[in-house]
Amino acid sequence: MKLNDKIIPIRVFAFLLVLFFLNSCKQDPSKVSTADLQHVEISAKDFQNAVDRVTEIMIHDIFSPPQASRIYAYPNIAAFEIIAQNDPTYKSLAGQVTDLTEIPTAADSLVNYSMAAMIAHMDLSKSLVFSEEKMTAYSDSLYDMWSEKNKPQFDASMNYAMEVVEHMKEWIGKDNYKQTRTMSKFTVDIDDPARWQPTPPAYMDGIEPHWNKIRPLVLDSASQFKPEPPPPFSLEKNSDFFKELKEVYDVSEDITKKGDESEEVEIAQFWDCNPYVSVTRGHLMFATKKITPGAHWMGITEIACKDTEANFNETVYAYTKSSIAMFDAFISCWDEKYRSNLIRPETLINQHIDENWKPILQTPPFPEYVSGHSVVSGAASTVLTDIFGDNFSFMDDTELPFGLPVRGFDSFNKAAEEAAVSRLYGGIHYRAAIDEGLTQGRQVGQWVIDNLQMKQ
Template sequence: AAAGVAPDTLARSETYGRALADHIIAWSQDDGGAVVENMGFPYEYQLTDAPGHWVPTSRVAQQQLPLLPDWGRNRPFAMQRMEVCDLPPPPAYSEEPGSAFHAEALEVSTARRDLTPEQTAIARFWSDDPMLSPTPPGHWISIAWQILDRDDAGLAESADVMARLGVGMADAFIGCWRSKFAHDLVRPVTYIRKLIDPKFEPLLITPPFPEYPSGHSTLSGAAATVLTASFGEGFGFEDATHEDDGLPARPFPSFWAAAEEAAISRLYGGIHFRAAVEQGLEQGRCIGAHATALRTRR
């Protein structure tokens, strides 16, 4: 018997596990995200031709339409209705100097101009670009695995943490994308080049979808909420996710300290306004609370 488990118990467990997997796979087929074509870019999509709305920022032909515009309609995992974690609108769009919106854009422009080496390192550490890194959810999964390995956690604890983390981050993306396409906000690079500095260049590549809220922030808020519930407040750790890529490990006194750094990294990178960063964290906190409330053990 495997690890002291009786053969008949092992056989029943395997049968039960396969039945659960079959049920979940069947259930997933109508969740809205079962089929993704063209790497998530729609073949047809009507852009809104009005000030303040998102416009393409990439020269890549495929990215002239936004990524996954319908993802926010997907069925969530831990919530009955995603709208319970909807966000207030961002600052009202304005091109007037002195307005709240112009002030946020000016902050991004000034931050980019005056970036310190530490701020640059933070932006690079949390960039997590698709196809060049573990991606944002992969980064938080890496953090969790590093801790579980360090503490020699058992199978039950590891499964519980990873299930909640995966559910929380999956719902965070759904909620974030729901908000992104509800508000359809212009990116900093578009606004700043038009009204503040025509030579503005973000440190990071601007992603091909609307600005508000920040996906990194929403995801990180959800992950920090789940991991804090799992390991406790003030749980310090070192994140060595990118050591193999030549980026040194970064220490954090808590999961929320890491989440806040991940969030502000997007402003340092020149691709998000402050409202998107701060509200994204709050949306993630709301969504993560639903994942932590799930019953996963008898």
């Protein structure tokens, strides 16, 4: 009995030791050493997915092409400024981009700069779209995952990102966008046969007539690259203007004879990118969902990043530089649109050539000269060529979600040229608007290249 009396307490003591050891392993997560936590890796694909999500929301919210360029550029700049704090390869845009000052530096050594860049990008994007809840749902799913993996790192990154967001919002708020929301609508001069008039089927007012008052990012002014004026308006059959008008009609008629399967129709539809397409069925009119031209070129940027296996920082750099060029390209283009205020081919062809004629593409709701696709494509292709090189061949699958096939291009410049001429095939632009617009866009893109030092 005495032996057992001694053995039992020993067994109890041993059992208690085991319990103590097991309990000691169940530490409070907040007290776990940061050395024991895994660094959260943020990939280039994560950033691309976030931008894609912004694009989806903008399609849902039906933002105009100029507005979309603003929604892309600012969050990209915020993300770039954060990675530039921690990667000596890149140089801050502070002092280079108009009125942008240095962002706060991170005080906490636990900050994950890629994570902070993602957080700042998504939070700023949310503040610039209408459907904030859609962006919130997306970002919260990532936050939960990152926090679960490494809460101290996530908290530090979140805190830093919010500092940067507040800094960026103060800068963004001074770009004159809010002021343009309350400016007068565009007045149509119906007594001047050369001036733009709303077009069917929706006969919408002119979109963003005051966009030239938005603060440029790199340009000296909205009119810095003012294009050559269009041919003087004339309905004389031997005039340059009428020849361009007749070209639109003749090209359209030739394409119609070839049928809907023609190469020209495929090109026109591929580069349509008109978020204001309206469909009328009986007494019902509704809008179809399409991306903007800026969104298409953001898609091409993503393709180039994937094809070159660009890392997170390289991807942010490419997105930022191209979106800055497009932002200024829209300001430059819209400045000319409402200065020349030129009538669209559809209106004149219906009035003077064929009252039953319809363009292959729906005419967008703003003046004709210059072509927005041409300007933006010229700017984006010039910057992308600078980043990835000339003769960069790629397969463009940007329009697959909209039921359009993949198209291949030998270079960004070739893609831009096709985007530009697509507007002639679509029946919505004269030749001068296409050619001069492409030149104007390339000038904007080159100016961005020459005046932004984004790498050390």
